[in-house]
Amino acid sequence: MPILEAKNLTYTYSIGSPFEKTAVDHIDLQIEAGEFIGVIGHTGSGKSTLMQMLNGLLKPTDGTVLLEGKDIWAKGADRRAVRFQVGLVFQYPEYQLFEETVYRDIAFGPKNMGLGETEIDRRVRETAEAVGLSEALLDKAPYALSGGQKRRAAIAGVMAMEPKVLILDEPCAGLDPKGRMKILSQLRDYHRRTGCTVLLVSHSMEDVAKYVSKLLVLSHAKVVSFDTPAKVFADGERLTEMGLALPQITRVFHGLRARGFDIPDEVYTVKYGAELLLQMLKGGGPGC
Amino acid sequence: MLKDITLGQYFPMDSVVHRMDARFKIIITLLFLVMLFWGQHVPTLLFGFAFVLLATVCSKIPPKMIVKSIKPIVPILIFTGLLNLFLLEGGEIYWQWKFLRISEQGIQTSVFMVVRICLLIAGTSLLTYTTSPIVLTDAIEALLSPLKKLKLPVHELAMMMTIALRFIPTLIEETDKIMSAQKARGADMESGGLVKRAKALVPILIPLFVSAFRRAEELALAMECRCYHGGEGRTRLRQLKSGLRDYIALAIMLAMLAAVIVINALMK
Numbered sequence: 411m412p413i414l415e416a417k418n419l420t421y422t423y424s425i426g427s428p429f430e431k432t433a434v435d436h437i438d439l440q441i442e443a444g445e446f447i448g449v450i451g452h453t454g455s456g457k458s459t460l461m462q463m464l465n466g467l468l469k470p471t472d473g474t475v476l477l478e479g480k481d482i483w484a485k486g487a488d489r490r491a492v493r494f495q496v497g498l499v500f501q502y503p504e505y506q507l508f509e510e511t512v513y514r515d516i517a518f519g520p521k522n523m524g525l526g527e528t529e530i531d532r533r534v535r536e537t538a539e540a541v542g543l544s545e546a547l548l549d550k551a552p553y554a555l556s557g558g559q560k561r562r563a564a565i566a567g568v569m570a571m572e573p574k575v576l577i578l579d580e581p582c583a584g585l586d587p588k589g590r591m592k593i594l595s596q597l598r599d600y601h602r603r604t605g606c607t608v609l610l611v612s613h614s615m616e617d618v619a620k621y622v623s624k625l626l627v628l629s630h631a632k633v634v635s636f637d638t639p640a641k642v643f644a645d646g647e648r649l650t651e652m653g654l655a656l657p658q659i660t661r662v663f664h665g666l667r668a669r670g671f672d673i674p675d676e677v678y679t680v681k682y683g684a685e686l687l688l689q690m691l692k693g694g695g696p697g698c
Numbered sequence: 699m700l701k702d703i704t705l706g707q708y709f710p711m712d713s714v715v716h717r718m719d720a721r722f723k724i725i726i727t728l729l730f731l732v733m734l735f736w737g738q739h740v741p742t743l744l745f746g747f748a749f750v751l752l753a754t755v756c757s758k759i760p761p762k763m764i765v766k767s768i769k770p771i772v773p774i775l776i777f778t779g780l781l782n783l784f785l786l787e788g789g790e791i792y793w794q795w796k797f798l799r800i801s802e803q804g805i806q807t808s809v810f811m812v813v814r815i816c817l818l819i820a821g822t823s824l825l826t827y828t829t830s831p832i833v834l835t836d837a838i839e840a841l842l843s844p845l846k847k848l849k850l851p852v853h854e855l856a857m858m859m860t861i862a863l864r865f866i867p868t869l870i871e872e873t874d875k876i877m878s879a880q881k882a883r884g885a886d887m888e889s890g891g892l893v894k895r896a897k898a899l900v901p902i903l904i905p906l907f908v909s910a911f912r913r914a915e916e917l918a919l920a921m922e923c924r925c926y927h928g929g930e931g932r933t934r935l936r937q938l939k940s941g942l943r944d945y946i947a948l949a950i951m952l953a954m955l956a957a958v959i960v961i962n963a964l965m966k
Contacts, residue, residue: 467878490884498882506879508904518901522884553908567883 411479413443413607414464414496414575418473421459425471433459435631436473441609443574446601448618448639449611451628452653457611458501460628461577464609465496494523497573501580503564507552512543512563515552519571530570537566540600542592558589565593569600576600577609582617594621616657619643619678627654640676659683707767709827714943715757716828720837722944726951727825733951734814734821737958739965743810745954746817750824757828767823768816775812782808831863833936840938853929861917869910876905 416439422432433456441447451457462468464475466482466489474481482492497519500506509515513534520530538548541562552560565581578597582590598621601608609626612618618625625642627634629652635642642649643660650656656664656678663677663686673690677683710716715723734746754764768775782804789802826834839856846852877887880901887898 462878465882467881490886493882494884500875500879500882503879505909506876506883506901506905508901518880518885519883522886571883 412440412476413478414441415439415476415479416460416464416473417476419460419463419470419475420472421456421463421468422471432631434463434470437631437633439626439633439636441575441607443607444605446598446608446621446623447610447626448622448624449609449626449628450613450615450618450654452613455628456631457628458579461498461579461609461611464575464577465498466492467498490522494519494571495573496575496577497568497571499565499568499576499578499581501583502561503567503581504552504557504560506567507560507564510551511549512538512552512555513548515563516548516567516570519567523571533570533572534566537569538563540569540603541566541596558585558592561585561589562593562596572604573606575607575609577611579611580613581610582612582614590617597621613654615643615649615655615660615678619657619660627652639678643678644676646675707823707826708830709759709763710830711758711828713756713758713828715753715824717943718828718947719938719940719944720829720833721840721938722940722948723825723829724834724837724841726947727822729951729955730821731818733955733958734818736955737962739961741961742958743813743817745958746814746821749951749954750817750820753821753824757824759824759827763827764820764823767827768819771815771819775815778815779808779812782811832860833938835859835863836934836936837938853932857929865910865913868913869906872909873902873906876902876909 416437419434419437419439420432421434422430424430433454435456437460449457449461459468463470466475469483474483476482477492477495481487482489507515509518516534516537517530520533525533534548535545538545543559543562543566547555547559547563552563555563561581565578569576581593581597585593594617597608597610600606610618610622619639622639624637625639626636627642627649634648634652635645643656646656646660646664655661659680660676660678663673663683664675666673667675671690673686677686730746730749733742737743737745750764754761783800784798784804786804786807787799787801788804789806791799791801793800829837835856838859839852842850842852842856877885881887885898885901887895887902890898
């Protein structure tokens with residue numbers, strides 16, 4: 411059974427007004443436990459709306475969301491419990507920090523779950539370590555932290571609820587390359603260690619391609635493809651048409667193919683690309 | 699949910715009333731209020747009703763919107779109506795119980811008050827429906843500009859109003875976002891007693907204030923970068939221009955006001 415499932419999911423903003431807009435249009439989706447999924451789409455493709463429906467913050471206009479087979483909008487269902495199981499990190503999450511210390515801010519979620527002191531303490535320290543915040547920072551005020559540290563503290567605040575599904579909406583927006591790498595590799599480690607399901611929303615192929623096991627591509631409120639990165643990137647033209655740039659290395663290989671080299675069209679990591687090229691050069695392939 | 703709040707409630711349309719000079723619209727609205735409260739007799743209400751009707755038709759605002767603007771004050775209407783109905787004395791008395799009574803004067807006054815308040819709200823809503831908040835503050839600045847001689851910072855006040863209006867939607871959006879983010883962390887805003895609910899606001903208000911201050915700082919910096927230095931010698935993108943239609947509208951209003959004054963004097 412998939413851990414998270416969307417059936418015929420639809421969301422329309424401002425129904426009945428001149429500003430009516432369907433952000434998510436009859437989407438069907440099955441997410442298996444333990445997957446690391448990259449969600450990509452251009453601005454306004456409905457990514458954020460879809461994510462907010464998956465954890466019960468937005469009520470779908472039509473369709474259902476099933477968490478472990480149970481409808482989260484069924485009568486009597488506890489939506490707050492759903493939000494603890496499907497953790498959502500918003501865009502620019504550092505703007506939600508409010509406590510006096512980083513420690514207390516990370517503890518906000520677990521405290522709302524009604525956990526005991528020792529359990530909260532364990533979770534705060536563990537997640538702080540997972541996102542690379544040192545012990546010394548825990549007693550500081552959130553506003554004394556640097557931009558990247560604030561971002562990681564806010565992500566830790568959601569991780570500390572130990573959700574079964576962790577959704578992150580553009581966790582790298584506005585960070586420098588080093589900060590981006592840091593967060594992404596920490597996420598990968600977290601995913602490997604806990605085995606939880608992770609959904610990573612981004613509009614940068616480059617960022618997500620390296621880490622995810624599957625890619626969900628959204629365009630104009632609909633799912634365009636939901637498959638492994640290799641298969642998604644093989645159809646490069648369509649992605650470019652939708653205003654999504656392919657990873658640089660994929661573009662290089664597509665270019666080589668267009669010039670008559672016999673190489674696969676699904677290269678999306680530099681490592682794999684380099685291996686292929688070396689093999690080709692050694693074997694003295696066509697045109698060398 | 700927060701998005702559904704209409705603020706400034708400007709209703710964009712292309713109509714004669716929308717194109718009118720905002721300064722005239724403000725003056726006419728003020729005169730309309732004066733007329734409503736000056737007049738003591740039925741013709742005043744008829745004039746007021748005719749005026750609102752005419753303005754609504756000319757502005758192409760759906761009458762539904764006018765009714766909607768009156769809705770929030772229905773409790774006040776009922777309260778004033780009942781108060782006047784039961785407590786006033788004068789003329790023939792139809793019913794009495796202890797200090798409560800229904801008299802001829804009471805019925806008259808309560809009906810008069812209720813209709814008067816309805817017209818008042820309808821008239822002022824028409825002003826805000828047909829004038830965008832930014833233009834409205836421009837017009838207020840223009841009307842208050844004589845006060846500059848008294849060293850009143852009219853331009854600065856108008857600028858503050860404009861900025862405040864401009865940032866209301868932004869802050870509402872921001873509040874929505876922060877609320878969702880805290881809800882995602884299990885913040886409970888819908889249950890519990892008064893104290894618990896007040897406490898639940900802290901995780902929303904603090905980030906909101908922080909972001910409001912951050913925005914204010916950024917805006918101040920951006921204004922300085924573009925050499926903003928106050929109202930002295932500043933020219934405008936939107937010039938307020940008056941034309942024939944404005945004078946005609948003002949003339950109609952003045953004629954009604956004069957008529958009301960004459961009727962008052964005659965029926966004494």
